[in-house]
Amino acid sequence: MQTFKKEERLCNKRLIDGLYHNGSSFLCYPFKVSWLVIEQPQPAPAQVVFTVAKKRYKHAVDRNLLKRRMREAYRLHKQEQLYNFLEQTGKTIILSVSYIGKEISEYAFIDKKMQKLFTQLCEGLAK
Template identity: 70%
Template sequence: MYTFTKEERLCNKRLIDELFHNGSSFLCYPFKASRLLMTEPQQVPAQIVFSVSKKRYKRAVDRNQIKRHMREAYRLSKQQQLYDQLNNADKRIILSVGYIGKEIAPYELIEKKC
Protein backbone atom coordinates (compact mmCIF):
# COMPACT_ATOMS: atom_id res chain seq x y z
CA MET A 1 0.00 0.00 0.00
CA TYR A 2 2.70 2.52 0.96
CA THR A 3 5.16 1.44 -1.71
CA PHE A 4 6.51 3.01 -4.87
CA THR A 5 7.37 0.12 -7.17
CA LYS A 6 9.12 -0.02 -10.53
CA GLU A 7 5.77 -0.48 -12.31
CA GLU A 8 4.58 2.87 -10.93
CA ARG A 9 7.58 4.77 -12.34
CA LEU A 10 7.15 6.18 -15.83
CA CYS A 11 10.25 5.14 -17.79
CA ASN A 12 8.91 4.56 -21.31
CA LYS A 13 10.32 7.27 -23.58
CA ARG A 14 7.38 7.01 -26.00
CA LEU A 15 4.87 7.55 -23.19
CA ILE A 16 6.84 10.48 -21.78
CA ASP A 17 6.94 12.16 -25.21
CA GLU A 18 3.21 11.54 -25.64
CA LEU A 19 2.54 12.99 -22.19
CA PHE A 20 4.39 16.23 -22.93
CA HIS A 21 2.94 16.64 -26.44
CA ASN A 22 -0.69 15.58 -25.88
CA GLY A 23 -1.22 15.89 -22.13
CA SER A 24 -2.71 18.79 -20.23
CA SER A 25 -0.75 20.62 -17.59
CA PHE A 26 -1.48 22.83 -14.61
CA LEU A 27 0.52 24.82 -12.12
CA CYS A 28 0.43 24.40 -8.36
CA TYR A 29 3.47 26.32 -7.17
CA PRO A 30 6.16 25.02 -6.61
CA PHE A 31 5.08 22.21 -8.97
CA LYS A 32 4.07 21.96 -12.60
CA ALA A 33 2.09 18.82 -13.31
CA SER A 34 1.14 17.21 -16.62
CA ARG A 35 -1.36 14.42 -17.01
CA LEU A 36 -2.70 12.19 -19.75
CA LEU A 37 -5.49 9.61 -19.57
CA MET A 38 -4.45 6.31 -21.09
CA THR A 39 -6.62 4.11 -23.26
CA GLU A 40 -4.35 1.07 -23.27
CA PRO A 41 -4.33 -1.14 -20.16
CA GLN A 42 -1.60 -0.72 -17.56
CA GLN A 43 -0.51 -2.80 -14.59
CA VAL A 44 -1.12 0.06 -12.15
CA PRO A 45 -3.69 2.88 -12.10
CA ALA A 46 -1.05 5.62 -12.36
CA GLN A 47 2.52 5.95 -13.58
CA ILE A 48 4.54 9.03 -12.63
CA VAL A 49 7.85 10.72 -13.33
CA PHE A 50 9.45 13.39 -11.13
CA SER A 51 11.82 16.02 -12.48
CA VAL A 52 13.91 18.91 -11.18
CA SER A 53 15.59 21.40 -13.51
CA LYS A 54 19.35 21.05 -13.84
CA LYS A 55 19.45 24.66 -15.01
CA ARG A 56 17.98 25.92 -11.76
CA TYR A 57 19.69 23.47 -9.38
CA LYS A 58 23.25 22.85 -10.51
CA ARG A 59 24.19 20.49 -7.69
CA ALA A 60 22.94 16.92 -8.05
CA VAL A 61 22.63 16.70 -4.26
CA ASP A 62 19.95 19.40 -4.30
CA ARG A 63 18.05 17.85 -7.22
CA ASN A 64 18.11 14.42 -5.61
CA GLN A 65 16.93 15.79 -2.27
CA ILE A 66 13.94 17.51 -3.88
CA LYS A 67 13.04 14.40 -5.90
CA ARG A 68 13.35 12.23 -2.80
CA HIS A 69 10.94 14.49 -0.91
CA MET A 70 8.48 14.51 -3.83
CA ARG A 71 8.55 10.71 -4.15
CA GLU A 72 8.03 10.26 -0.41
CA ALA A 73 5.06 12.65 -0.30
CA TYR A 74 3.52 10.91 -3.34
CA ARG A 75 4.12 7.45 -1.87
CA LEU A 76 2.29 8.31 1.35
CA SER A 77 -0.72 10.02 -0.23
CA LYS A 78 -1.28 8.19 -3.52
CA GLN A 79 -3.65 5.50 -2.26
CA GLN A 80 -6.31 7.70 -0.72
CA GLN A 81 -6.00 10.71 -3.02
CA LEU A 82 -5.41 9.10 -6.42
CA TYR A 83 -5.67 5.32 -6.66
CA ASP A 84 -9.11 5.00 -5.05
CA GLN A 85 -10.69 7.48 -7.50
CA LEU A 86 -8.96 5.95 -10.53
CA ASN A 87 -9.99 2.41 -9.56
CA ASN A 88 -13.60 3.46 -8.97
CA ALA A 89 -13.73 5.15 -12.39
CA ASP A 90 -11.74 2.31 -14.01
CA LYS A 91 -9.27 4.75 -15.57
CA ARG A 92 -5.49 4.77 -16.08
CA ILE A 93 -3.32 7.88 -16.05
CA ILE A 94 0.29 8.94 -16.57
CA LEU A 95 1.69 11.93 -14.70
CA SER A 96 4.70 14.19 -14.68
CA VAL A 97 5.54 16.42 -11.72
CA GLY A 98 8.25 19.00 -12.22
CA TYR A 99 9.65 21.17 -9.47
CA ILE A 100 9.78 24.82 -10.58
CA GLY A 101 10.40 26.57 -7.25
CA LYS A 102 13.29 28.98 -6.91
CA GLU A 103 14.34 27.67 -3.49
CA ILE A 104 14.40 24.23 -1.94
CA ALA A 105 11.06 23.94 -0.15
CA PRO A 106 10.86 22.19 3.21
CA TYR A 107 9.37 18.70 3.19
CA GLU A 108 6.22 19.86 5.01
CA LEU A 109 5.34 22.23 2.13
CA ILE A 110 6.02 19.54 -0.48
CA GLU A 111 3.88 17.06 1.44
CA LYS A 112 1.03 19.57 1.72
CA LYS A 113 1.09 20.43 -2.01
CA CYS A 114 1.38 16.84 -3.28
Protein backbone atom coordinates (compact mmCIF):
# COMPACT_ATOMS: atom_id res chain seq x y z
CA MET A 1 0.00 0.00 0.00
CA GLN A 2 1.56 3.28 -1.10
CA THR A 3 0.52 5.74 1.56
CA PHE A 4 2.38 8.01 3.96
CA LYS A 5 0.32 8.13 7.15
CA LYS A 6 0.75 10.13 10.34
CA GLU A 7 2.17 7.04 12.14
CA GLU A 8 5.07 6.98 9.66
CA ARG A 9 6.06 10.59 10.35
CA LEU A 10 8.58 11.27 13.09
CA CYS A 11 7.23 14.07 15.31
CA ASN A 12 8.45 13.15 18.81
CA LYS A 13 11.08 15.71 19.88
CA ARG A 14 12.71 13.28 22.32
CA LEU A 15 13.13 10.65 19.58
CA ILE A 16 14.51 13.25 17.13
CA ASP A 17 17.08 14.43 19.72
CA GLY A 18 18.08 10.82 20.38
CA LEU A 19 18.40 10.22 16.65
CA TYR A 20 20.80 13.14 16.14
CA HIS A 21 22.84 12.36 19.27
CA ASN A 22 23.09 8.54 19.13
CA GLY A 23 22.21 7.61 15.55
CA SER A 24 24.41 6.51 12.67
CA SER A 25 24.57 8.54 9.48
CA PHE A 26 25.79 8.35 5.91
CA LEU A 27 25.86 10.54 2.84
CA CYS A 28 24.01 9.67 -0.35
CA TYR A 29 24.18 12.92 -2.32
CA PRO A 30 21.94 14.98 -2.33
CA PHE A 31 20.79 13.44 0.98
CA LYS A 32 22.31 13.08 4.42
CA VAL A 33 20.64 10.22 6.25
CA SER A 34 20.65 9.62 10.01
CA TRP A 35 19.10 6.45 11.39
CA LEU A 36 18.68 4.69 14.71
CA VAL A 37 17.28 1.26 15.58
CA ILE A 38 14.52 1.64 18.20
CA GLU A 39 13.73 -1.01 20.82
CA GLN A 40 10.28 0.12 21.97
CA PRO A 41 7.39 -0.84 19.66
CA GLN A 42 6.43 1.76 17.06
CA PRO A 43 3.21 2.03 15.03
CA ALA A 44 5.19 1.67 11.76
CA PRO A 45 8.37 -0.25 10.81
CA ALA A 46 10.08 3.10 10.09
CA GLN A 47 9.33 6.65 11.16
CA VAL A 48 10.88 9.39 9.06
CA VAL A 49 11.40 13.17 9.10
CA PHE A 50 12.42 15.17 6.00
CA THR A 51 14.44 18.37 6.36
CA VAL A 52 15.72 21.07 4.03
CA ALA A 53 18.08 23.74 5.42
CA LYS A 54 16.67 27.25 5.69
CA LYS A 55 20.23 28.54 5.43
CA ARG A 56 20.58 27.12 1.91
CA TYR A 57 17.02 27.71 0.65
CA LYS A 58 15.70 31.03 1.91
CA HIS A 59 12.24 30.72 0.32
CA ALA A 60 9.71 28.43 1.99
CA VAL A 61 8.26 27.47 -1.42
CA ASP A 62 11.64 25.99 -2.43
CA ARG A 63 11.98 24.04 0.83
CA ASN A 64 8.41 22.77 0.54
CA LEU A 65 8.93 21.72 -3.09
CA LEU A 66 11.99 19.67 -2.18
CA LYS A 67 10.29 18.08 0.83
CA ARG A 68 7.27 17.22 -1.30
CA ARG A 69 9.48 15.52 -3.90
CA MET A 70 11.39 13.62 -1.19
CA ARG A 71 8.18 12.44 0.50
CA GLU A 72 6.73 11.26 -2.82
CA ALA A 73 9.86 9.26 -3.74
CA TYR A 74 9.90 7.76 -0.22
CA ARG A 75 6.21 6.86 -0.37
CA LEU A 76 6.54 5.04 -3.69
CA HIS A 77 9.55 2.88 -2.82
CA LYS A 78 9.44 2.33 0.95
CA GLN A 79 7.37 -0.86 0.89
CA GLU A 80 9.42 -3.07 -1.44
CA GLN A 81 12.83 -1.61 -0.57
CA LEU A 82 12.67 -0.82 3.15
CA TYR A 83 9.62 -2.23 4.95
CA ASN A 84 10.05 -5.77 3.59
CA PHE A 85 13.67 -5.80 4.83
CA LEU A 86 12.70 -4.41 8.25
CA GLU A 87 9.90 -6.97 8.67
CA GLN A 88 12.26 -9.84 7.77
CA THR A 89 14.84 -8.70 10.32
CA GLY A 90 12.23 -7.68 12.92
CA LYS A 91 13.67 -4.18 13.40
CA THR A 92 12.01 -0.78 13.76
CA ILE A 93 13.95 2.37 12.94
CA ILE A 94 13.69 6.13 13.05
CA LEU A 95 15.12 8.01 10.13
CA SER A 96 16.04 11.57 9.16
CA VAL A 97 16.53 12.48 5.49
CA SER A 98 18.13 15.91 5.04
CA TYR A 99 18.49 17.53 1.65
CA ILE A 100 22.00 18.97 1.26
CA GLY A 101 22.09 19.53 -2.51
CA LYS A 102 23.13 22.92 -3.84
CA GLU A 103 20.35 23.23 -6.42
CA ILE A 104 16.70 22.21 -6.64
CA SER A 105 16.81 18.78 -8.27
CA GLU A 106 14.26 17.33 -10.66
CA TYR A 107 11.90 14.69 -9.27
CA ALA A 108 13.42 11.92 -11.46
CA PHE A 109 16.87 12.53 -9.92
CA ILE A 110 15.48 12.58 -6.35
CA ASP A 111 13.54 9.38 -7.07
CA LYS A 112 16.63 7.55 -8.34
CA LYS A 113 18.74 8.71 -5.38
CA MET A 114 16.00 7.72 -2.89
CA GLN A 115 16.20 4.14 -4.21
CA LYS A 116 20.00 4.20 -3.79
CA LEU A 117 19.50 5.57 -0.26
CA PHE A 118 17.23 2.59 0.62
CA THR A 119 19.87 0.15 -0.67
CA GLN A 120 22.60 1.83 1.41
CA LEU A 121 20.36 1.94 4.49
CA CYS A 122 19.54 -1.78 4.27
CA GLU A 123 23.25 -2.59 3.93
CA GLY A 124 23.96 -0.46 7.03
CA LEU A 125 21.18 -2.17 8.99
CA ALA A 126 22.37 -5.64 7.96
CA LYS A 127 25.79 -5.04 9.60
